[in-house]
Amino acid sequence: MLAFQGGDRRAFEALFARYTPRVLTFLTRMVRDRARAEELTQDVFVRIYNAADRYEARARFSTYVFGIAHNLALNELARAHRKHEQARPDLSALGAIDPAPGAEEQLDAERTRGRLERAIAELPERQRAAVLLRSEQGLDYEEIATALETSISSVKSLLHRARETLLAALGKEDA
């Protein structure tokens, strides 16, 4: 990012290539609408591009990126809620399920994944964001706290509640 601030467009292209799948994955699971998540991902990078001269490297770049993505996701969910258009969980957008015919273990794995994705989609927004940033994107507690603009103890609480719900969802259907 600092190289891009210095005028190196290729540095921005490298960031774009590296972070696009991560941001798009995060936003797709946050807003549960693939097409809208693509637009929001574009918005994230437009904001980064336009604000490059004001960027200060106070934290890891991933924290900066996911902080923007999280805010846009919350705005989108609030907008959809206001319009009574709460996005329907579009679980087909979360990855194609293509089990190999006859492979029972793989089918079980796909079922488990489907249950997990449904349970993630039903989590409260901030719990969903915290657990995705931790387990999918690999941010540590401090980075999640920065991205979500909250405290580390709040992150611990969000993660704990989210995991309780997810474990219960998986355990319930296993039973």
Added chain:
Amino acid sequence: MECQRNPETIAEFVDGELGPAERAELEAHLPGCAPCRERVAAERRLGELLAALPAIEAPGDFEARFWARIGRERDAAPSLWDRLRGSIWPRVLTLGVAAAGLTLLLLLPRGGTTPPTAALRVPEADRPIVADSEDFELVQDPDMDAISMVDVLESWDDGSPAPDDAPPS
């Protein structure tokens, strides 16, 4: 038997967020506590499942769409000249007003002794000296009513009460 240990501590342990002392303490606790071991195993399994969720790939034209949008926004944005023009003229106007005010202040008399038109007046040294009061001639009869008011005005200037404000004697 349930362990009373805070489950958040187990999550921090699995996430690698515990400090060395707490980590060592929990590692010593685990061999003797089946519920905590089960919780650790469940947290790790959940972490693996979450990490194994497939990433969403962007469509092939995603980057091209991004640069096209940047180009559109740049074209739609006001030019540097437009931005300068929009922001400079109000400032020029403000500066002009300020400069005019400053000039006026500089031209104003100091201490109120010099009339505002001092700069246009003929200097004292260039004026003809009136030798005799007889050189003056009244061009009209004096306005005695106006002259009688002079005292009143002077008393107001002094801060003394005006005749109307004086207490009745």
